[in-house]
Amino acid sequence: xxxxDWLAQRFEENRSHLRxxxxxxxxxxxxxxDAVQESWLRLSRAETDDIExxxxxxxxxxxxxxxxxxxxxxxRREDPLEAQVTEPALAPEDAGDPEQQALIADSVGxxxxxxxxxxxxxxxxxxxxxxxxxxxxxxxxxxxxxxxAAARQLASRARRRVQGAEPVPDPDLGRQRQVVDAFLAAARxxxxxALVAVxxxxxxxxxxxxxxxxxAGTVLRGAQAVARQALTFAQFxxxxxxxxxNGSPGVVADQGRDTFRVMSFGFGDSVITEIEVITDPEHLKxxxxxxxxx
Numbered sequence: 001x002x003x004x005d006w007l008a009q010r011f012e013e014n015r016s017h018l019r020x021x022x023x024x025x026x027x028x029x030x031x032x033x034d035a036v037q038e039s040w041l042r043l044s045r046a047e048t049d050d051i052e053x054x055x056x057x058x059x060x061x062x063x064x065x066x067x068x069x070x071x072x073x074x075x076r077r078e079d080p081l082e083a084q085v086t087e088p089a090l091a092p093e094d095a096g097d098p099e100q101q102a103l104i105a106d107s108v109g110x111x112x113x114x115x116x117x118x119x120x121x122x123x124x125x126x127x128x129x130x131x132x133x134x135x136x137x138x139x140x141x142x143x144x145x146x147x148x149a150a151a152r153q154l155a156s157r158a159r160r161r162v163q164g165a166e167p168v169p170d171p172d173l174g175r176q177r178q179v180v181d182a183f184l185a186a187a188r189x190x191x192x193x194a195l196v197a198v199x200x201x202x203x204x205x206x207x208x209x210x211x212x213x214x215x216a217g218t219v220l221r222g223a224q225a226v227a228r229q230a231l232t233f234a235q236f237x238x239x240x241x242x243x244x245x246n247g248s249p250g251v252v253a254d255q256g257r258d259t260f261r262v263m264s265f266g267f268g269d270s271v272i273t274e275i276e277v278i279t280d281p282e283h284l285k286x287x288x289x290x291x292x293x294x
Contacts, residue, residue, distance in 0.1 A: 003048070004044070007043060007044065007048065010054055011040055011043060011058070014054075014055055014058055015036060017055070017059070018035075018036045018039060018058055018059070018062045019032050019033065019036055021059060021062050021063065021066075021128065021129070021132075021133060022035040022036055022062050022065075022066055024116070024128045024132055025062075025063070025066035025067075025070065025124060025125065025128050026066055026069060026070070027113045027116065027117060029276075029283070030206055030208060030276065031069060034069075035062055035065045035066050035069060036062060038065045039058060039061045039062045039065055042061050042065075043058065043061065056135070056139065059129070059133060059135060060135070060139060060143060063125055063128075063129055063135075063140075063143050064143050066125065067121055067122070067125050067143060067144070070121035070124065070125075071121050112162065115161060115162050116128075116162075118161065119158050119161065122144040122146070122154055123154045123155070123157055123158040123161075124158065125140070125143060125144060125154075126140050126144060126151050126152075126154035126155040126158060127154070127155045127158035127159060127162070129143075130151075130152075130155045131155060131159060136148075137149075137151045137152045137155070140155075173248075173249060175270065176248070176249040176265070176267050177242060177249050177292070179198060179249075179265075179267060179270060179271065179272060180242055180249050180250070180251065180265060180272075181242070182194070182198045183195065183198050183199075183230075183265075183272060184237050184240055184242075184251065186198060186230075187230045187231065187233065187234060187236075187237035188234065188237045188238055190231055190234065192227055192228070192231060195223075195226075195227035195230050195231070196223045196224060196227045198271060198272060199223040199226055199227060199271060199272050200223065200268050200271045200272060200273040201222065201223050202221070202222065202223075202273070203221070203222065203223055203226050203271075203272055203273055203274065203275065204219065204220070204221050204226075204273070204274055204275075205219070205220040205221075205225075205226045205229065205274075205275040205276075205277070206218070206219050206220075206274075206275070206276050206277070207276075207277040207279070208276070208277065208278050208279060208280045208283055226275065236253045236261065237253075239253045239254055240252065240253040240263075241253070241291055241292070242291075242292045243262075243289050243290055243291045243292055244288075244289070244290040244292060245262055245264045245287055245288075245289060246264075246287060246288045247288070248264065248265070249265060249267075249292075250262060250263055250264040250265055251263040251265075252289060252291065260284070261277060261278060261279045262277075262278040262279075262284060262287060262289070263275060263276065263277055263278070264276045264278065
């Protein structure tokens with residue numbers, strides 16, 4: 001086995017851990033996967049002879065990548081909170097692995113994600129890496145360009161905000177189901193205006209980066225652009241059935257030949273703020289799906 005194959009094997013052994021770190025940092029499954037992929041690219045280009053602790057090195061790298069993504073998000077003045085806290089949460093790749101189960105335990109709940117979104121990027125990184133993954137402040141400090149003592153203060157400040165946060169009330173699932181019903185009815189009927197009406201003006205629609213289908217990894221923004229795209233999925237809408245996707249209203253549709261796709265939604269005030277189309281078989285297997293009666 002050459003060095004690159006050995007690195008690839010070690011990386012795959014730690015992929016679940018890195019996805020868990022990235023998800024806590026970003027609150028988004030698709031962005032977490034992007035951060036993990038970028039970490040692999042950096043590893044493949046790095047001189048690895050002097051790396052004594054590969055897991056620690058990778059954790060640090062994915063932390064840096066996530067920090068850059070959070071800062072870029074702030075610079076663009078994006079506010080993905082409503083979308084991301086309803087996006088399907090990570091599930092363990094190996095359900096029998098107690099360590100991986102612990103990595104995605106109840107601490108990655110709605111309440112925590114809401115609070116984490118209020119933190120400054122450096123606070124979030126210090127808190128996530130130290131309190132959730134036991135990374136020493138000496139290793140966190142260079143990532144945030146601060147001393148270990150200052151990194152400790154960042155984590156302490158974030159911890160106080162997390163501990164003092166008010167619990168998040170349960171969403172109105174009944175109302176959300178009505179919104180999904182209206183979306184499906186409009187898509188099935190080819191009603192462009194009705195689709196626009198049920199979408200937030202700044203809605204964002206994403207498809208996962210499953211490489212074996214056209215349009216993979218695309219992002220659409222704005223009600224009209226998303227509505228036009230939804231009209232092209234009339235066949236999907238006809239076979240779609242409402243479901244709970246990791247506890248949040250979504251849609252499942254059979255595509256034939258034992259394949260299917262899932263749509264998960266983020267909601268605002270009686271409108272859809274986020275749509276994620278999921279077709280990646282590995283991603284689909286990680287979802288907790290419960291079909292709902294019509």
